[in-house]
Amino acid sequence: KQEVTQIPAALSVPEGENLVLNCSFTDSAIYNLQWFRQDPGKGLTSLLLIQSSQREQTSGRLNASLDKSSGRSTLYIAASQPGDSATYLCAVKANAGGTSYGKLTFGQGTILTVHP
């Protein structure tokens, strides 16, 4: 059974810092990995999607990497801003063909606070 772990559970940084959020998963047979942002009481906003054959994806100040063989992904946020404060969730998608096809298994999330 796939398990996804995110470290740290919470992180508080001053504005302007670069930071790294970590995600690890136990079963490397994934189809892809997706990073989401969730604001309090709100839905999930997709940030980056990395296919299993890719090593990294970038969008603006965000960069996500994937090392499938070691079961790890990192989300790098450059020059953090107070507006980046949210919960960041990592989710892996099961491979096609299995009974769990398409299902996203989520980590518990990292609560990020960026203070001015």
Add this chain to the structure above:
Amino acid sequence: EAQVTQNPRYLITVTGKKLTVTCSQNMNHEYMSWYRQDPGLGLRQIYYSMNVEVTDKGDVPEGYKVSRKEKRNFPLILESPSPNQTSLYFCASSLLPDRLGSDEQFFGPGTRLTVL
């Protein structure tokens, strides 16, 4: 605008009173899914559907039903709600991986359900 919509956004009901949460997407996605989010347990999949008239159980299907009569709609039905179904519910959709285009999963805004 491409989106997943859910209704209602908030619902307070009593034990045993049947309810339906609707989900609709306008992106012509084959794959649709329901998740529930609970503190300390994260997001867990309830049911999913890979196309019209094709549905299957996720990790926590007990007490829920779904139907997929049309491609765009995937309602979640609670025949006899109980207090342990108090949760935040999310509907999600994506393309299947063998289709052209990204299989990024998109989430609705969430439905906060309280069962008294």
